[in-house]
Amino acid sequence: MTTVTGMVIGEEEAPAAVAAGAPAGLAARTTGLRKVYGKTVAVDRVDLEVPVGAVLGMLGPNGSGKTTTIRMLLGLVTPTAGSVELLGHRLPDGAAWALPEVGALVEGPGFHPFLSGRENLTRCAAAEPRLATPDIPRAVGEALERVGLSAAAGRRYRGYSLGMKQRLGLAAALLLPRRLVVLDEPTNGLDPAGTREVRAVIADLHAAGTTVLVSSHLLAEVEATCTHVAVLHRGSVVAQGELRELLEAGGAGLLVSTPDVEVAVDALRDNRMPARSTPDGVHVDLTATTAPEVVATLVGAGVAVHEVRRQRTGLEDLFARLTEAETNEARLSDVEELHDEEAPQ
Amino acid sequence: MTTGTVGAAAMPAVLTTTRSRAPLGRLLRSEVRFMLRRPRTLVALGLLALVPVIAGVSISVAAGMPDQGAGPGGSAVEGIAALLEGNGLILPVFVLLLTLAMLLPLVGAMWAADAIAGEAATGGLRNLMLAPVSRARLLAVKAFGVATLCLLAVVVISVSAVLCGLVLLGGDGMLTMSGTTLPFWPSLGRVALLALLVTVQVWAVAAVALAISTWTDHPLVVLAAATGGIITFTVLNALESLSWLHPVLINASWESLGDIIRDPMPTDGLTEGLLRALCYILIGYSLALARMVSRDG
Numbered sequence: 001m002t003t004v005t006g007m008v009i010g011e012e013e014a015p016a017a018v019a020a021g022a023p024a025g026l027a028a029r030t031t032g033l034r035k036v037y038g039k040t041v042a043v044d045r046v047d048l049e050v051p052v053g054a055v056l057g058m059l060g061p062n063g064s065g066k067t068t069t070i071r072m073l074l075g076l077v078t079p080t081a082g083s084v085e086l087l088g089h090r091l092p093d094g095a096a097w098a099l100p101e102v103g104a105l106v107e108g109p110g111f112h113p114f115l116s117g118r119e120n121l122t123r124c125a126a127a128e129p130r131l132a133t134p135d136i137p138r139a140v141g142e143a144l145e146r147v148g149l150s151a152a153a154g155r156r157y158r159g160y161s162l163g164m165k166q167r168l169g170l171a172a173a174l175l176l177p178r179r180l181v182v183l184d185e186p187t188n189g190l191d192p193a194g195t196r197e198v199r200a201v202i203a204d205l206h207a208a209g210t211t212v213l214v215s216s217h218l219l220a221e222v223e224a225t226c227t228h229v230a231v232l233h234r235g236s237v238v239a240q241g242e243l244r245e246l247l248e249a250g251g252a253g254l255l256v257s258t259p260d261v262e263v264a265v266d267a268l269r270d271n272r273m274p275a276r277s278t279p280d281g282v283h284v285d286l287t288a289t290t291a292p293e294v295v296a297t298l299v300g301a302g303v304a305v306h307e308v309r310r311q312r313t314g315l316e317d318l319f320a321r322l323t324e325a326e327t328n329e330a331r332l333s334d335v336e337e338l339h340d341e342e343a344p345q
Numbered sequence: 346m347t348t349g350t351v352g353a354a355a356m357p358a359v360l361t362t363t364r365s366r367a368p369l370g371r372l373l374r375s376e377v378r379f380m381l382r383r384p385r386t387l388v389a390l391g392l393l394a395l396v397p398v399i400a401g402v403s404i405s406v407a408a409g410m411p412d413q414g415a416g417p418g419g420s421a422v423e424g425i426a427a428l429l430e431g432n433g434l435i436l437p438v439f440v441l442l443l444t445l446a447m448l449l450p451l452v453g454a455m456w457a458a459d460a461i462a463g464e465a466a467t468g469g470l471r472n473l474m475l476a477p478v479s480r481a482r483l484l485a486v487k488a489f490g491v492a493t494l495c496l497l498a499v500v501v502i503s504v505s506a507v508l509c510g511l512v513l514l515g516g517d518g519m520l521t522m523s524g525t526t527l528p529f530w531p532s533l534g535r536v537a538l539l540a541l542l543v544t545v546q547v548w549a550v551a552a553v554a555l556a557i558s559t560w561t562d563h564p565l566v567v568l569a570a571a572t573g574g575i576i577t578f579t580v581l582n583a584l585e586s587l588s589w590l591h592p593v594l595i596n597a598s599w600e601s602l603g604d605i606i607r608d609p610m611p612t613d614g615l616t617e618g619l620l621r622a623l624c625y626i627l628i629g630y631s632l633a634l635a636r637m638v639s640r641d642g
Binding site: 078109 | 364366383469472473475477639
C-alpha cells in the first residue's frame with residue numbers, strides 16, 4: 001500500500017500540458033486532421049472539439065470517418081496532417097500522459113477466445129499504468145459488476161454472445177476512473193435492454209463529470225444521451241455544437257392546421273412569410289418571422305385556424321438535411337465533373 | 346500511506362497511482378502467463394516433449410532386436426542404436442539437433458506470429474496500445490514472451506530427452522565422437538551448453554519471424570514465410586556451388602553444433618554460429634522496432 005509514492009519516484013515528470021494554445025474547457029481537440037490511405041481520403045480537415053464534461057455524439061453514416069477520427073484521437077493511427085490534443089497533451093508525445101486517463105472501446109472488443117472474461121480483463125488491467133498491482137482483482141471485479149457480467153466472468157470469452165463481448169469491451173474502458181471515455185459504436189450487437197444499460201452507464205459517467213465521446217449511426221441513441229453532437233460526412237465535420245442549439249437552429253417551423261390552405265399560403269406569401277402547403281396544413285418557416293406575426297396575418301386574412309404548433313426538428317431531420325444536402329451537392333459536382341472531364345471518380 | 350477506499354460512488358473505488366507506465370515486471374508476467382494459457386502453446390510443448398520419447402523408444406527397440414535390421418540401411422540404424430545403447434546422454438544431443446532443423450524454428454515462428462500479427466487480428470494489441478503501452482515497450486514485452494517460450498521449449502525437449510535417454514538407454518556418461526568417454530556431470534554440462542546454443546539459434550529465427558509479424562495482421566503469413574524461409578535456407582545451404590552465400594545463412598551454424606560431442610570441444614564453429622545468430626537477432630528486432638513505431642493500431 002505504501003508503494004504508491006515509491007513508484008512515483010524515478011518516473012519522469014509529466015511534460016507541462018500544452019495549455020498555451022488549448023482552451024481549458026476542452027477534453028480533446030483536433031485541428032485540421034487528415035488521413036489518407038493510398039489514394040483514399042478517409043478523413044479531411046476535421047476540427048473536432050470535445051468540451052470537458054460533455055457527452056459528445058459523433059454521428060455519421062457508415063464510412064464517414066468516425067472510427068478513423070477516433071483512432072487518430074487516441075494515437076492509434078498517425079494523422080497524415082493536422083494535430084491532436086488529448087486532455088491537454090499533444091499527441092503522439094503526450095500519449096503516455098493522456099491515455100491512462102482515457103478509457104476506450106474502439107472497433108469492437110479485442111479479447112482472446114480461450115480466456116475467461118475475467119482473465120481477459122485482468123490482462124488489460126495489468127497494462128494500465130494507473131492501477132496498483134494489489135488492486136487489480138478488485139478493479140476487474142467492479143468493472144465486471146458494472147456492466148452486468150459478474151455471473152459470466154468465469155466463462156470463456158469464446159462462448160460469449162455479441163452483446164456480452166461488447167459489455168466486456170465496455171468494462172475494459174471502465175476499469176478505473178477516467179477523465180475521458182471514448183466509445184465507438186458501443187451498442188453494436190446489444191439488445192434493447194443492453195442499449196438501455198449502455199445509456200445508463202453513459203449517464204452515470206456524465207453525472208460523475210467524465211467527458212464522453214460516443215460514435216454512432218443510431219440517431220435515437222445520440223439524441224437520448226448526448227449533450228453535444230458532431231456530424232461527420234464524407235470524412236469532414238459538417239456540423240458540431242450543443243445538441244439543443246443545433247436542433248433549434250435547424251430551421252424551426254410553425255405548423256398551422258386549417259381548411260383554407262390556399263388562402264393561408266397566399267396571405268402569408270403576400271406578407272413575405274415563406275409558407276407551403278403540407279398534408280397536415282400549412283408549414284411556415286420561422287427564420288424571418290415570429291409565431292404571433294404569423295397568427296396575426298392569418299387571422300387578418302380571415303383564415304380559420306384550428307391549431308398552431310411549433311415544429312421541432314428532430315435529430316433525424318437535421319442529420320438527413322446535413323448529409324443529404326452534401327450528398328446531393330456532391331452528386332451534382334460529380335455530374336459536372338463528368339461533363340468537364342471524361343473520367344468520373 | 347493508504348490510498349485504499351478513495352473514489353466516488355459512481356466510479357470504481359480503486360487504488361490509483363500517477364504512473365504513466367505500468368511496471369515492466371507486471372507486463373512481462375502477464376504476457377508469459379497469457380502465452381502459457383493459449384491451448385496451442387501447451388499442445389506444442391507437449392508434442393515437443395514427446396519427440397525424445399519416440400526417438401528413445403524406437404532406438405531402444407531397434408537395439409533390442411538386432412535381427413530385424415537385415416535390410417538395406419538396417420545396419421546404419423543398428424549402428425546408431427549400438428552407439429546409443431548404454432550412452433543415454435547422446436539422446437538429448439541427437440534430439441536437439443534433429444528438432445533444430447525444422448520443429449523448433451517453426452514453433453518459435455508460431456509464437457512470434459501470434460505475438461504481434463495474431464494479437465493485431467483479435468484487437469488485443471489495440472487494448473495494450475490504449476492502456477497505454479508504448480510501441481517500443483510493447484515490442485520488448487512481446488519479444489520477451491516469445492524468447493521465454495522458445496527457451497522453455499528447448500528446456501522441455503532437453504529434460505524429456507535426458508530422462509528418456511537415461512531410462513531407455515541407460516549409461517552414466519557420454520561416449521564422444523572423438524572416442525573418449527566423458528563422466529556424467531561434464532556430459533550433462535555439454536547437454537546444457539548445447540541447449541543454450543540451440544535456444545539462441547531459435548531466438549534468431551523467432552526475431553526475424555517477429556519482424557515479419559509486425560508487418561502483417563495475418564499470423565499465417567508469418568508461419569508461411571518462416572516455413573518457406575527455413576526450407577529455402579536448407580536448400581541453399583546444401584548447394585556447394587553457393588558456398589560463398591553460406592556465411593550469411595542462419596542454418597550454416599546449425600551443423601557445427603555437433604561439435605559439442607567432440608573431445609576436446611572445438612569452439613570456433615560454435616562461436617561463429619553464436620555470433621551469426623546474434624546478428625540475426627539484432628537485425629530482426631531492429632526491423633521489428635522500425636515497423637512497430639509506425640504501425641497502425
